[in-house]
Amino acid sequence: MSAAPASQAPQTADAADRRGRLYSTAEMAAIAGVTPRTVRFYESRGLLKPQRAGAIRVFNYADCARLALILRGKRLGFSLRDIGEYLDLYRADPGHVGQLKLVIDRTRKRIAELEGKLGDLQQSIRELREIEREALRRLDGRAAARQPGRPDTATETNPAKGATRRETML
Numbered sequence: 001m002s003a004a005p006a007s008q009a010p011q012t013a014d015a016a017d018r019r020g021r022l023y024s025t026a027e028m029a030a031i032a033g034v035t036p037r038t039v040r041f042y043e044s045r046g047l048l049k050p051q052r053a054g055a056i057r058v059f060n061y062a063d064c065a066r067l068a069l070i071l072r073g074k075r076l077g078f079s080l081r082d083i084g085e086y087l088d089l090y091r092a093d094p095g096h097v098g099q100l101k102l103v104i105d106r107t108r109k110r111i112a113e114l115e116g117k118l119g120d121l122q123q124s125i126r127e128l129r130e131i132e133r134e135a136l137r138r139l140d141g142r143a144a145a146r147q148p149g150r151p152d153t154a155t156e157t158n159p160a161k162g163a164t165r166r167e168t169m170l
Helices: 009-020 025-032 036-044 061-075 080-092 097-145
Strands: 051-053 056-058 155-158 163-166
Touching (some): 025 036, 025 061, 036 061
């Protein structure tokens, strides 16, 4: 068996130190890049279950990993209920078969939702580009027809009513 390079020894020791260390709410929030309020929110929803050191809540390395999974789930658009079910299966299913099946089911549903939204967004972009092209076409047509001394906005006058109407795009 070969020895690990010296540069890896501190990292391994550091990782072991992190695993055995306890973190305050503020420390855990800083590690995750969120506010302490966010950590307390997930705790109030039962997704994080800190230990107690007297009156102080403390979190361990597994709690930090759990928070990372919660934040990833939220970023991907999963509900807190979905995230909670996933996290609960971790402890209940040592083989993680149920957890993996749940992940497959939920990710397929989320992908389908996002693909539907993507189609809607693509349609909206096409419509907005068409509106933009039409507006540019009209603007170019007016600029070509504009004569010195005419106002910049095109108006029509209704001689019967004496009213003026501006053209609009939408």
